[in-house]
Amino acid sequence: MPGFSQDSYDKRHGFKFVVIKENIIKIVKNFRESGFEGQFLIAYHIYQFNMDEIPEAMKFATENGINILPSFAFINDFERFKKYLKSELSNLELKKAGEQLFLYYYNDKLKSIIFDYICSQYDALSIDENCNAITCCADSTSLGKNFNLKPEQVNPIRMESDICNECNKIGLSYLLNNAAIPKHIVLLK
8 A cells, every 4th residue: 555545545546545445345354254364464655745644554454454564665666766776866756756755774775685685586477468477576578478488497587687687786676575664563463
């Protein structure tokens, strides 16, 4: 969730917030009535503009038996995030990012990358609408038709690609897969 108000949804997705809440309640009810005993999770993306909405989001989650995991939103555009990390964003884009996102933790996070870090996307397979295996959920470069690739071929292709090499080299893969989570506001059962 990009916040817990119509104003926040207007800034990010444009969906009707009331309908989002109704759908969440319906989905949880439907799954529970069907025997699902697992946990539900709201991934709440924290922006500078939605900080004051966290208590209401937590209340909604609690009332509906849902876990909530707030994490700082990041630049959710692969090319822009690369430019940010390489100090190549335009002044206008940097200003916009600085007004909406919490960027302070990136440098500290990058310093904590373990030497042999392996991108968690190597444990997943992302597929586009044409059934092409793609690099990952952040980059849609085709690796080939999913039907023509053997599972053991995918990661070597990724690991040899310029895209993955650059992403791993500048720490983008680490930041994308390890968003900062303010632990004092996490509600997990």
